[in-house]
Amino acid sequence: MTAGSDSPAVRIDRYVGQYAERAKGMVASEIRALFAVAARPEIVSLAGGTPYVAALPLDAVGSMVGELVAGQGTQALQYCTAQGDAGLRERICEVMSLEGVQDHPDDVVVTVGSQQALDLLARIFVDPGDVVLAEAPSYVGALGAFSAYQADVVHVPMDDEGLIPEALEQAIAAVAASGRRAKFLYTVPNFHNPAGVTLALSRRHRILDICQRAELLVVEDNPYGLLGFDGDPMRALRADDPEGVVYLGTFSKTFAAGVRVGWAVAPPAIRDKLILAAESAVLCHSSFAQLTVREYLSTQPWREQIKDFRELYRARRDATLDALARLMPPGCGWTEPAGGFYVWLRLPDGVDAKAMLPRAISARVAYVPGTGFYADGSGGQFARLCYAFPDPERIREGIRRLAAVVEGEIELRHDFASGVPSV
Ligand code: PMP
Numbered sequence: 001m002t003a004g005s006d007s008p009a010v011r012i013d014r015y016v017g018q019y020a021e022r023a024k025g026m027v028a029s030e031i032r033a034l035f036a037v038a039a040r041p042e043i044v045s046l047a048g049g050t051p052y053v054a055a056l057p058l059d060a061v062g063s064m065v066g067e068l069v070a071g072q073g074t075q076a077l078q079y080c081t082a083q084g085d086a087g088l089r090e091r092i093c094e095v096m097s098l099e100g101v102q103d104h105p106d107d108v109v110v111t112v113g114s115q116q117a118l119d120l121l122a123r124i125f126v127d128p129g130d131v132v133l134a135e136a137p138s139y140v141g142a143l144g145a146f147s148a149y150q151a152d153v154v155h156v157p158m159d160d161e162g163l164i165p166e167a168l169e170q171a172i173a174a175v176a177a178s179g180r181r182a183k184f185l186y187t188v189p190n191f192h193n194p195a196g197v198t199l200a201l202s203r204r205h206r207i208l209d210i211c212q213r214a215e216l217l218v219v220e221d222n223p224y225g226l227l228g229f230d231g232d233p234m235r236a237l238r239a240d241d242p243e244g245v246v247y248l249g250t251f252s253k254t255f256a257a258g259v260r261v262g263w264a265v266a267p268p269a270i271r272d273k274l275i276l277a278a279e280s281a282v283l284c285h286s287s288f289a290q291l292t293v294r295e296y297l298s299t300q301p302w303r304e305q306i307k308d309f310r311e312l313y314r315a316r317r318d319a320t321l322d323a324l325a326r327l328m329p330p331g332c333g334w335t336e337p338a339g340g341f342y343v344w345l346r347l348p349d350g351v352d353a354k355a356m357l358p359r360a361i362s363a364r365v366a367y368v369p370g371t372g373f374y375a376d377g378s379g380g381q382f383a384r385l386c387y388a389f390p391d392p393e394r395i396r397e398g399i400r401r402l403a404a405v406v407e408g409e410i411e412l413r414h415d416f417a418s419g420v421p422s423v
Contacts (some may be wrong), residue, residue: 353380
């Protein structure tokens with residue numbers, strides 16, 4: 001056996017007794033485990049939340065990057081400050097102004113995608129056992145970041161209009177009754193990952209009021225806010241309460257996920273902690289990536305590009321909803337996203353998305369079982385479908401395959417219930 005052997009049969013972890021307690025919370029997400037399988041070309045993957053970067057003008061971006069290095073290479077290839085490039089932070093404020101956020105570039109901290117902001121926030125706020133409130137379901141990457149710091153995630157129910165204010169009040173009261181206080185509320189108000197719903201305008205002030213009264217910090221994670229299919233972008237929560245809300249943004253969905261540039265905007269004291277935490281994690285972020293985004297926002301028609309993305313994703317959303325309505329057997333239900341990447345599919349009673357997954361893979365279609373989006377492992381009756389990457393025809397084919405698999409599960413259950421042995 002060679003030292004680098006990676007076969008599961010021989011990969012015994014000899015350091016298992018030496019890890020810090022918090023490493024126990026670091027386990028592979030449902031999505032990561034799926035990626036290798038879902039990437040096979042014969043499989044229609046509705047699994048990973050993969051943006052369609054092929055829609056970018058790659059030649060123009062390539063020339064821009066070449067010019068960046070030739071003209072500003074000594075800055076692009078050098079260290080910078082942990083807070084991030086000042087010019088980029090100015091551009092970020094312009095982007096956020098589309099959602100009513102009126103912050104100064106000094107309030108912005110650049111991060112490695114918004115994922116790093118989630119990690120830094122958890123590092124700053126969460127001691128083992130601390131409560132974090134989060135929607136039910138919640139973005140799997142946020143749950144991963146919180147569990148890495150041993151947070152106790154308490155889920156708050158949503159409906160078709162997003163987080164339910166009364167349920168939030170009850171959750172805050174229940175946590176208080178247990179002698180604890182939540183460190184923050186984590187929410188994705190727009191085109192939710194994975195639920196596909198958007199927090200109704202009429203609920204936004206209510207949620208902010210409740211949090212203000214409870215002195216509960218809000219972490220507003222908003223990767224999809226500019227990818228709405230109808231009308232103007234929704235007003236950000238931070239626009240109405242800059243002291244009570246940390247806003248997280250990213251260029252992963254509006255430009256390129258591979259540049260790994262996101263940001264956090266926070267009240268000054270939290271901003272300072274974020275900068276210190278970022279410094280100890282990475283010294284500073286990639287100057288090259290930051291200046292690439294800065295140049296993109298300064299020299300390329302980024303607003304038009306976002307419109308193009310919106311139209312592309314709208315067509316894929318339409319194909320998804322149309323195919324679901326035509327093909328899914330009775331007993332299924334799904335959300336109808338007004339933007340973003342995701343539909344949340346409810347399977348008929350008794351059908352378990354995780355148990356069904358191997359049969360779906362055999363039928364050459366992949367999705368993410370709902371259990372990945374709940375800290376307590378519930379959500380087995382749900383599946384997340386991401387329509388961002390496959391073209392409409394592939395989406396229709398994928399849903400045709402999925403519908404057949406769900407029908408097979410229903411028949412299996414029926415045979416089981418009526419005592420007919422099934423093979
Ligand atoms: N938050 C949410 C809700 C997301 O869907 C994602 C990406 N799937 C992220 C954060 C992290 O994205 P990134 O690190 O690429 O900015």
